[in-house]
Amino acid sequence: MVGAIRMATESGLTAAAAPGEDRPVREKQTGWWDGPWPWLVYLVFYPLPYAWAPPNAAQLIASALGLAVFLPVNILSYRLGGMRLVFACGVILAVAITLAPWGGSWTVFSIYAGAGAARLRPYRFAALLIVAVAVVTVATGLLMAQPLFWWGTGVLLVLVTGGANLSREAFYDRTRALLVSQEEVRRLAGTAERERMERDLHDVVGRTLTLIALKADLAERLVPGGATAATAEVRAIAGIARAGLAEVRAALAGEAGGELTHEITASMAALQTASVAPRLVGDPACLPGEAGGVLAMTLREAVTNVVRHAGAGYCRIELTMEAGTARLIVADDGTGGAFREGNGIAGMRQRLIAAGGSLAIDTGGVGTRLIAAVPA
Numbered sequence: 454m455v456g457a458i459r460m461a462t463e464s465g466l467t468a469a470a471a472p473g474e475d476r477p478v479r480e481k482q483t484g485w486w487d488g489p490w491p492w493l494v495y496l497v498f499y500p501l502p503y504a505w506a507p508p509n510a511a512q513l514i515a516s517a518l519g520l521a522v523f524l525p526v527n528i529l530s531y532r533l534g535g536m537r538l539v540f541a542c543g544v545i546l547a548v549a550i551t552l553a554p555w556g557g558s559w560t561v562f563s564i565y566a567g568a569g570a571a572r573l574r575p576y577r578f579a580a581l582l583i584v585a586v587a588v589v590t591v592a593t594g595l596l597m598a599q600p601l602f603w604w605g606t607g608v609l610l611v612l613v614t615g616g617a618n619l620s621r622e623a624f625y626d627r628t629r630a631l632l633v634s635q636e637e638v639r640r641l642a643g644t645a646e647r648e649r650m651e652r653d654l655h656d657v658v659g660r661t662l663t664l665i666a667l668k669a670d671l672a673e674r675l676v677p678g679g680a681t682a683a684t685a686e687v688r689a690i691a692g693i694a695r696a697g698l699a700e701v702r703a704a705l706a707g708e709a710g711g712e713l714t715h716e717i718t719a720s721m722a723a724l725q726t727a728s729v730a731p732r733l734v735g736d737p738a739c740l741p742g743e744a745g746g747v748l749a750m751t752l753r754e755a756v757t758n759v760v761r762h763a764g765a766g767y768c769r770i771e772l773t774m775e776a777g778t779a780r781l782i783v784a785d786d787g788t789g790g791a792f793r794e795g796n797g798i799a800g801m802r803q804r805l806i807a808a809g810g811s812l813a814i815d816t817g818g819v820g821t822r823l824i825a826a827v828p829a
Contacts, residue, residue: 495561495564508555516557522548523545526548542566545562545565546586550593563611571621590607667726668686671726713752714738719753720752724760727760729766730766734769739774744828747827750804751805752783754801755823755825756768762788763820764788765786765788779826782822782823782825784822785820786819789819789821801825
């Protein structure tokens with residue numbers, strides 16, 4: 454009997470199940486020992502009383518029938534959950550009660566029933582069933598008028614084994630939940646990083662390629678009029694390409710954004726190259742660096758959209774700081790009207806929301822007015 458205590462610390466890993474549901478089949482078994490088979494060794498305690506009181510034929514037949522019922526039910530119980538597992542534990546306990554008058558150590562089967570009850574969910578239900586198995590075992594011993602020593606040790610092992618198995622099950626469930634949470638964190642981190650790279654590369658590459666195309670068109674128009682001006686534009690194209698390469702590297706390293714002052718200078722140059730008259734209202738130096746970095750990326754995409762899509766002749770960039778909120782307004786006199794948000798607008802909105810800010814776009818009236826706000 455003493456060896457049955459080890460059932461509490463050596464039971465296999467089992468999967469958790471919701472209340473009232475079947476427990477799923479074990480996710481992983483490392484060998485024959487990871488299941489019901491090794492614990493059948495404790496059946497050797499059942500015939501011990503026959504060592505000093507040899508059984509008769511009726512006792513042997515009753516014991517054989519009890520084992521014939523117990524073995525398949527116990528093995529199958531490792532794949533059951535919910536009420537099916539409760540029923541299996543009830544059958545095993547019924548085997549114990551049936552064999553109580555036949556001279557064997559019948560409480561061994563009560564211990565198996567208590568150990569199986571520990572695999573139920575929720576845990577309070579499992580604990581109640583373990584106690585119920587112990588109570589039924591006590592009642593059986595009293596009704597049979599058997600000595601306390603005959604069944605008392607078995608009742609104690611029902612509680613000890615069932616409680617230890619329950620503790621072990623809870624430990625493995627918590628470990629499994631932690632592993633699932635860690636995997637979800639890794640998945641979400643990977644998704645967030647891909648979205649960041651998509652936003653940053655869209656903004657960086659889009660603005661850089663737009664400027665290169667505009668500079669190339671301008672150089673083509675200047676070639677007939679003067680090689681000097683065309684040469685200057687070609688050199689500007691090379692500089693823009695090198696700067697764009699550096700920005701792509703920074704975006705891949707998670708360092709995209711930069712200073713708002715630098716981005717305003719680049720945006721003003723891009724607007725002038727596209728023959729859009731720029732106007733700056735407000736001082737970028739009055740905005741904190743972190744808020745300025747978020748608004749710098751927003752400004753880059755907004756100006757790129759003005760150059761590529763608005764068909765505008767004028768663009769006003771306005772910076773304000775009010776009540777702890779930094780605000781950027783980009784307004785143009787282009788076509789305006791209804792439009793479908795693409796990746797650029799979606800990227801701007803996601804970046805601002807991640808920083809606790811907001812994005813609003815007004816296309817009513819003349820042109821488009823973009824308003825980006827972020828806490829400073």
